Amino acid sequence: xxxxxxxxxxxxLEFPGGYTRTTGPVIGRFLTELRAGRLVGVRTAEGRVxxxxxxxxxxxxxxxxxxYVEVGPAGTVTACAWVPEPLDGHPLDRPFAWxxxxxxxxxxxxxxxxxAGNPKAVAAGTRVWPVWRGERxxxxxDISCFAPEVTKIVSPVRSAYTLRAxxxxxxxxxxxxxxxxxxxxxxxxxxxxxPYRLSCPECGLRIAERTELPGTGTVTTFAxxxxxxxxxxxxxxVSAYILLDGADVPMIALVGGVxxxxxxxxxxxxxxxxxxxxxxxxxxxxxxxxxTGEPDVELS
Amino acid sequence: xRRVAIVAFAQSEHTDHDTGLAEPELILPxxxxxxxxxxxxxFGFTCSGSCDYLAGAPFSFVSALxxxxxxxxxxxxHVEMDGAWALYEAWxxxxxGDVDSALVYGFGxxxxxxxxxxxxxxxxxxxxxxxxxxxxxxxxxxxxxxGVPRAELDAIVRRSRADGRRNPYxxxxxxxxxxxxxxxxxxxxxxxxxxxxxAAVVLAAGDLAxxxxxRPAYVTGIAHRIEPHYLGLRDLSRSASAADAARAAGVxxxxxxxxxxxxxxxxEEPILRRALELxxxxxxxxxxxxxxxxxxxxxxxxxxxxAARRVHDGTARRVVGHAAGGPCLQxxxxxxxxx
Numbered sequence: 001x002x003x004x005x006x007x008x009x010x011x012x013l014e015f016p017g018g019y020t021r022t023t024g025p026v027i028g029r030f031l032t033e034l035r036a037g038r039l040v041g042v043r044t045a046e047g048r049v050x051x052x053x054x055x056x057x058x059x060x061x062x063x064x065x066x067x068y069v070e071v072g073p074a075g076t077v078t079a080c081a082w083v084p085e086p087l088d089g090h091p092l093d094r095p096f097a098w099x100x101x102x103x104x105x106x107x108x109x110x111x112x113x114x115x116a117g118n119p120k121a122v123a124a125g126t127r128v129w130p131v132w133r134g135e136r137x138x139x140x141x142d143i144s145c146f147a148p149e150v151t152k153i154v155s156p157v158r159s160a161y162t163l164r165a166x167x168x169x170x171x172x173x174x175x176x177x178x179x180x181x182x183x184x185x186x187x188x189x190x191x192x193x194x195p196y197r198l199s200c201p202e203c204g205l206r207i208a209e210r211t212e213l214p215g216t217g218t219v220t221t222f223a224x225x226x227x228x229x230x231x232x233x234x235x236x237x238v239s240a241y242i243l244l245d246g247a248d249v250p251m252i253a254l255v256g257g258v259x260x261x262x263x264x265x266x267x268x269x270x271x272x273x274x275x276x277x278x279x280x281x282x283x284x285x286x287x288x289x290x291x292t293g294e295p296d297v298e299l300s
Numbered sequence: 301x302r303r304v305a306i307v308a309f310a311q312s313e314h315t316d317h318d319t320g321l322a323e324p325e326l327i328l329p330x331x332x333x334x335x336x337x338x339x340x341x342x343f344g345f346t347c348s349g350s351c352d353y354l355a356g357a358p359f360s361f362v363s364a365l366x367x368x369x370x371x372x373x374x375x376x377x378h379v380e381m382d383g384a385w386a387l388y389e390a391w392x393x394x395x396x397g398d399v400d401s402a403l404v405y406g407f408g409x410x411x412x413x414x415x416x417x418x419x420x421x422x423x424x425x426x427x428x429x430x431x432x433x434x435x436x437x438x439x440x441x442x443x444x445x446x447g448v449p450r451a452e453l454d455a456i457v458r459r460s461r462a463d464g465r466r467n468p469y470x471x472x473x474x475x476x477x478x479x480x481x482x483x484x485x486x487x488x489x490x491x492x493x494x495x496x497x498x499a500a501v502v503l504a505a506g507d508l509a510x511x512x513x514x515r516p517a518y519v520t521g522i523a524h525r526i527e528p529h530y531l532g533l534r535d536l537s538r539s540a541s542a543a544d545a546a547r548a549a550g551v552x553x554x555x556x557x558x559x560x561x562x563x564x565x566x567x568e569e570p571i572l573r574r575a576l577e578l579x580x581x582x583x584x585x586x587x588x589x590x591x592x593x594x595x596x597x598x599x600x601x602x603x604x605x606x607a608a609r610r611v612h613d614g615t616a617r618r619v620v621g622h623a624a625g626g627p628c629l630q631x632x633x634x635x636x637x638x639x
Contacts, residue, residue, distance in 0.1 A: 006320055011412070013356035019425070027426050050533070052427045058528035079536060081440030082484035087417060089432030098437050098483070100445075100532050109532030111428060111441070119484060124444075140430050 026055045029068060035138040039130070041106050043067040051106035052140075075103035075110070075146070077126040082119040091145055097122045101146060113145040121148055165281075172196040175212065177281035179273055183247055185209040191248040215271035217244040217289070218297045224260045231284070236260045242269060242289055253283075257290030266296035304394050305509035305516030306637065307502050308337040309605035309612070311469050314497035314593040318411040323350075323360055327367040327407050330500040334403070338502050338512045341369075344399025346376040347390045349383035349406040350597045353421055356413060364407065375399075382406060383601030384562075384623030384633050387501060391522055394505045401508060407498035408597035415494055415596060423627060424529055435627075436491060438531060440483035442628040443490070443567040445536035450485075453566040457489050457591055460566075464592020471495065471593050490566040497595025499602045517611035517619070521549035521636035531628055542575035542622070542632035549620075549634040556582045556636075557616040560603035562624040564590045571629065572622060582620075586610075600624065604635050611639050 023031060026042060030053045033040045042053035042064045049069050050057070057064055080099040086092055091113040099122065100109035115131065116122035128146040136142040165173050168184075172195040175182035183194035187208030191200065194213055199206055222240035225232070231254070232239075238260050241250035255263050257272065269289035279285040310333035312326060335341055346368065350361045357363075361378045370376065377393075379385045383406015390402035419435035420428075428438075457477055464470035477489035502512070509516040525541040525548065527534055534540070546552070559582050563569040569584065578584070585591075587606040590599050600623025610616035617639040625631040 011356055013353070021425055023426065031426070052530070052532075054530070054533075058530075058533050079441050079445040081437055081444050081486070082481065083437060084481055084484070087432065087434055089417060089420065089434070091431055098433065098441055100441060100536075102532075108530075111433060111438075111531050112431065140427050 024055060026053045026064065029053065031138040031140070031142075033068070034140070034142045035136045037132060037136065038070055039072040039103055040068045041071045041103075041108075043069055048107040049105060050108050051103050051110055069105060071105040072103035072130065074127055074129045074149070075101040075106070077114065077122060077124055077128060078102050078109050079124060080114065080122050080126075082122075091141060095119075096145065099128070099146065101128055112140075112143060115145045115147050168197045169195065170281075171210070173281035173283075176283060176285050177279055179276065179279060179285075181213040181215065181244055181271075183211045183213050183244075185211055192246055193249055194244055194247045194251055211246070213244045213246045215244075215273075216292065217242040217247070217250075217269060218299070219255065219263065219265060219267040219269060219289075220250050220299060221265060222255060222263050224263075238263045240269075240289070253286065254288040255290070256288030264296065266299050268292045268294040268297060302395050302397060302505050303509070303518055304391055304503050304505045305513065305518045306604070306608040306612075307504045307509055307513035307516050308334040309499070309501050309608050310334050310337070311499040311598070311602055311605060312497045312595070313469050314471060314495045314595050316411070316471050316493055316495060318409065318496060323355070323357075323364050323407055323409065324367040326409065326496065326498045327364055327405060327500070330498050331367050331403070331405065334500045334502045338401075338504075340401055340502065340512070342374070343401045343403040343502070344375065345390055345393045345402040346374055347378065347386040347393070347402065347404050348376075349379045349381050349386040349601065350408060351380055353418055354413060354415075354596060355409045368403070381597075381625055382562075382623050383499060383501075383598050384604055384621075384635075385524070385600075385625070387503070387601060387604060387635075388522060388524060388633060390503050391519060394503060397505075400505045401512075402503040403500065404503060404601065405498065405500040406598035406601040408595050409496040410494045410594070410596050411496050419627070427530060428627075434483075436486055437483045438627045439491075439565045439567075440486040441531060442536040442571075443485050443565065446567050446571055447537070448567045448570050452570065453490060456566045456569050460585060460589050460591035462588075463586055464588025467588045467592065469497075469593065470588040473592060486565060486567070492564040492590040492594035492599075493592075495593050495595045497593065497598055497602075499595070499598040499605055501601060501605050501608070513612065515612050515614055515639055517608035517637040517639070519635060520638045521551070521553075522634070523548035524631065524633035526626070526631040529626065529630060534628070536628055537571070539571050539575040539629045539632060542572055542624070542629060542634065543577075545632045545634040546576040546620075549636050551576050551578075551620055551634060551636055553636075554618050554638075555579070556620050557618055558583045558586060558607055558610045559620040559622065560585055560587060560589065560607045561622045562590060562600045562603050564594060564599070564624075566591065568624070568629060572624075572632075575632075576620065576622065576634065578620075600633065604637075607635070608637050611637055614639075
């Protein structure tokens with residue numbers, strides 16, 4: 001049966017193993033020096049330094065001199081092109097720049113790749129240095145690529161501490177272990193603080209009375225966090241100020257059980273506790289606050 | 301110097317896809333068309349331009365001879381270059397004085413392969429090809445060096461596409477420009493489309509030109525110049541070889557009404573315009589140019605043919621056709637044609 005589908009076939013043109021090419025003395029010298037980790041140019045009769053070297057001066061057609069000059073290793077980009085999606089045959093498998101690089105001491109520019117990370121990190125004038133391949137064979141790709149000068153480093157910072165909850169925090173966390181939020185009422189101004197504390201920050205008076213607050217409250221403000229935190233490994237997560245019913249100041253807690261973009265000021269929420277047998281005197285016992293479904297509260 | 305004129309020009313209706321026609325089948329209609337236009341069936345000399353790597357078929361130009369009828373044996377030559385250089389060889393051949401007519405053709409099917417990576421094969425095998433430097437990437441280095449403002453490039457692409465939509469032989473490309481960077485600063489819309497196609501020209505010398513054509517387009521200047529291959533040896537922001545070729549061809553010796561420029565990337569047009577010192581009132585690429593149809597190995601010949609067509613139809617008296625080869629406008633050919 002004749003078909004509307006075109007007749008097609010795959011066809012590959014290939015020289016298995018590749019061509020063997022002789023380099024001649026000039027290109028051979030450059031590649032030999034490259035294998036040894038050095039960059040050289042050749043001096044022309046007029047005194048210019050060609051990098052990479054050629055057998056003849058393109059300006060005059062005269063043979064170059066036998067004088068090889070070490071150049072670089074650093075150079076200056078004179079033109080560049082950013083490749084957002086590298087092809088299979090490219091030197092790097094991540095976005096990179098092609099560049100014309102005038103190596104220090106050279107009068108011409110070398111074409112190579114620059115591993116710059118982002119297109120803003122390379123431009124005409126950028127100083128770049130070669131990144132050498134581990135095992136070199138005498139090939140232009142003995143330089144894996146060039147890279148901009150080092151201008152910053154990353155310093156890891158990590159210190160470990162043991163925190164002990166005595167005093168008011170101990171009282172509060174003991175309540176969390178039982179599944180309640182412990183607050184305190186000031187004997188002077190009458191404000192209720194949660195978490196529980198020993199003194200009123202306004203009056204300076206000792207807190208007179210402990211009070212246990214319900215697990216319900218209202219979101220007064222919130223932030224959508226896009227960097228993971230040990231307590232909230234999934235991003236985005238929402239941290240919120242929650243004004244517990246009966247309290248005068250909000251406390252910070254996670255909001256969950258609702259897409260981040262649906263969290264709003266005035267949303268009514270209720271604490272979601274871990275199962276009773278898993279509860280400990282730790283804020284980890286409160287998974288998060290989830291919407292109650294009640295109408296939003298008008299915040300003053 | 302013998303007076304030689306372009307007396308006929310034909311091109312295929314270029315396609316952005318492989319129609320499945322073999323190369324001799326692609327060439328046949330344009331050969332037939334120039335034979336019909338001139339009434340000639342045999343030519344003193346025949347020369348073609350093509351590239352075996354495009355479709356991956358060795359000696360494809362030999363089988364292309366099937367479209368000519370090469371029996372009894374003909375005097376024939378081939379360049380592994382754009383057909384514009386075949387035209388140059390034919391022009392030189394006609395200067396010998398023993399033959400008066402020449403058939404020139406160029407053809408290419410770019411769609412079976414990937415021209416962007418295929419063009420890496422034309423680079424020097426020691427310093428450039430091993431890096432996998434592809435056609436758009438090296439063009440982007442030139443675009444970076446030239447620093448043509450984006451608005452100017454957009455205007456060039458829009459004008460080329462609008463002209464191309466009016467040209468029955470060119471592709472119909474949309475007015476909307478694909479702004480995704482292929483190799484920054486070159487965007488997808490700056491790159492000539494992948495195209496299959498062919499073109500043919502007949503040259504005639506002496507009295508024969510006026511016998512075959514009502515308004516022959518006389519070649520009053522033709523020259524080509526090349527510069528070093530390695531990109532780092534050149535000032536990529538300009539084209540010294542195009543400027544030299546233009547001077548040698550005498551572009552500046554008179555007004556230029558139309559110039560067809562072989563600019564395969566939008567930024568190449570202002571570089572060439574400057575090199576050829578074309579005045580502002582010269583109409584550039586009224587055919588749409590390579591940005592509207594780029595049948596590689598015929599594109600340059602088509603520039604000369606399109607320029608000649610303006611003389612043939614009486615709309616212009618002095619025109620310029622330009623062709624380029626090699627990475628970043630390394631090699632340039634400039635032809636001045638006059639009524």
